[in-house]
Amino acid sequence: MKQKRAFPADPIGRYRELLSEKEAALLESSLINPAPTAIRVNPLKAEPRQLSEEMSHKYQWDLQPVPHCRDGFTMTSSLIPPGHTLEGRLGYFYIQDAASMLPVELFEPVETTEPLILDLTASPGGKTAHLASRFHDRGLILANDGTSSRIPALTSTLKNWGAACSAVTNFPGERFGQWFPETFDLVLLDAPCSMENLHPGEKNKRDIKPPERSRLAQRQVQLLMSALQACKVGGQVVYSTCTLAPEEDEGVVDTILRLTGHAVTITPAAQRLGVQAPGLESAFGQTFSPETVKSLRLWPHRLRTSGFFSAHFRKNSSLPGQSRESPTRPYLPSHIIPLGRKDQEFLISHFAANYGVDLTNLLEGQALTLGLFKQSVYLLPHILENSFAGLPVNSSGLRLGDYAESGFEPSLEWTTRYGKLITGNRYNLSPDNFLRWSRGEDVPYENAVEPARGTILVMISPEGYVAGTGRMSSRGIKNLLPRHLALKS
Incomplete structure (x- = not known):
């Protein structure tokens, strides 16, 4: 017999005193069912x-x-x-979670078509991917995370999303303000926090003691100051956490406003988005700046999301701070190198003839260049080399494809990202064959005119979306989907 979810005697805990009796009842009721x-x-x-x-x-x-x-x-x-x-x-x-979609939506449109964007604590990359699509995968997103074990998840998310104008770094976020003062048009800080979002479905939650909460808040202030220093004058910074702890939310905003004076203002972004979720003016005996009400505090019962906090800042003038030289690394043969002219000409011809794609147009439209790493060719954001030459990066750009014995094979990430441009070597899957294909199985070739063996086909789902690539063989179409992406039977 399935047991009902066990709840603590008071699931709201210390947050009860921050709400009216009516709102506390609504919050408690909302926690019965997760967002x-x-x-x-x-x-x-x-x-x-x-x-x-x-x-x-x-x-x-x-x-x-x-x-x-x-x-x-x-x-x-x-x-x-x-x-x-x-x-x-x-x-x-x-x-x-719908609440986690809020921070990127707080950014206002930018005038430049090639924005420089910094995601200071980016892994696992959901908000970084949101930035890529919100700003049309143009310019450059520098996606940083200070924890090396979190870099693979970040890299995987950006690859899967198809973010060509991005690069991943692994440095303490507190240093970027000194390394790159007044450099970025937009900076996102989704800060490490206590994760007190009152989500009933999350396991292994532990109590956060006051000393730890204080240390978290201190680090959040340091990270937010770094974000503001790295932001251009006139630029925007968004601060967010997945906690409802006022010490890490309004308390951090209050500290920043006191430290920066008129150099930084918090904007009433909630009005623009039509979200009614004002920040607190006081909590647990502490009174905050009246400006903190312009931040957004998403109680779970307000929009039926997990608990969340966010604030949008505009930088009005320079902030004091000591600049330091950013890290660099010498050239090594293992690094990506520019693709030679003849190879570029070959690929331009190859993609036009086989897939109907004007590669020159694609590169110029997104200000991308081509780079070679071993047998793989990458689309790389031109602005990375121009503005951050020598900066050690863990990964950058999007893999275009690989040189193989049978010729050049486009990558899965390129074909899914630019599928709307591909007109050649497409193969439409029937609903039954799509199910087989999704499970990683090979499928028969059922068209009248059969392409040459070894031809890489772009597989199209019944709805018209790229479902991967396949290689033509004597037995049909060999499924090239990576095993970890295939669905279990």
Whole structure:
């Protein structure tokens, strides 16, 4: 017999005194059922409304738009979980709590077509991917995380999302303000926190003691100061946490406003998004700046999300601070090198002839260059070399494909990212063959004119989306999907 979820005697705990009796009752009631699953569609790969409708029909999902994110949808019911679909595994959408979609949406449009963006504590990369799609994968996103063990998850997310104009670094976020003062148009700090979001579905939560909470708040202030120093005058910084602890939320904002004076202002971004979730003016005996009410505090019962906090800052003038030289590394043969002219000409001809893609147009449109690493060719953001030459990066750009015995083979991440441009060597999968393909199985070739053996085909789902690549063989089409992406039978 299935046991009911066990709740603590008072699931709200110390937060009860921050709410009216009515709101506390609403909050307690909302914790009985966790916030619904939500997805954010990747507009770099698909039109969000269209894909949401197609997936709703295909997988029997009941999707409702997220009010503060045009690409987001909450899932009130589903026959098949979103993580058990090939579209999800190929980066057509990202599973993310609706509250976590808020920070990137707080940024206002920028005037430049090639913004410099810093994500200071980026892993696992959901918000970084959101930045890439929100700003059309142009310019450069420097996605940093200070913990080396978290870098693989970040790199994987950006690869799966198709973020070509990005680079991943592994440095303490506190140093960027000194290394790159007044450099970035936009800076996102989704800060490490106590994670007190009152989400009933999360296991292994532990009590946070006051000394630890104090240390967290001190580090958050240091990171936010670094973010503000790295931001250009006139630029924007968004601060967010997945905790409702005032010490880490309004308390940090209050400290920053006192330290920076008129150099930094907090903006009433909630009005622009139509979200009613004002920050606190006081908590647990501490009174905050009146400006903190302009921040956003998402109690779980307000928008049926996990608990969350965010604030949008505008930098008005320079901040004092000592600049230091950023780290560099010497050239090594193992690094990516510029692709030679003849190789570039070959690839331009190859992609035009085989896939109908004007590679020159693509490169110029996103200010990308081509680089070679071993047998792989990468699309690289030109601005990375111009503005951050020599900066040690863990990864950068998007893999275009690989030189193989049979010729040049386009990568899975390139074909899914730029599938809308591909007109040649496409193969349409029937619904039955799509199911087989999703499980990693080979499928028969059923068209009248058979291409040459070894030809790399771009496989198209019944809805018209790239579902991977396959190699033509004497037995049909060999499935080239990586095993970890294939669905279990």
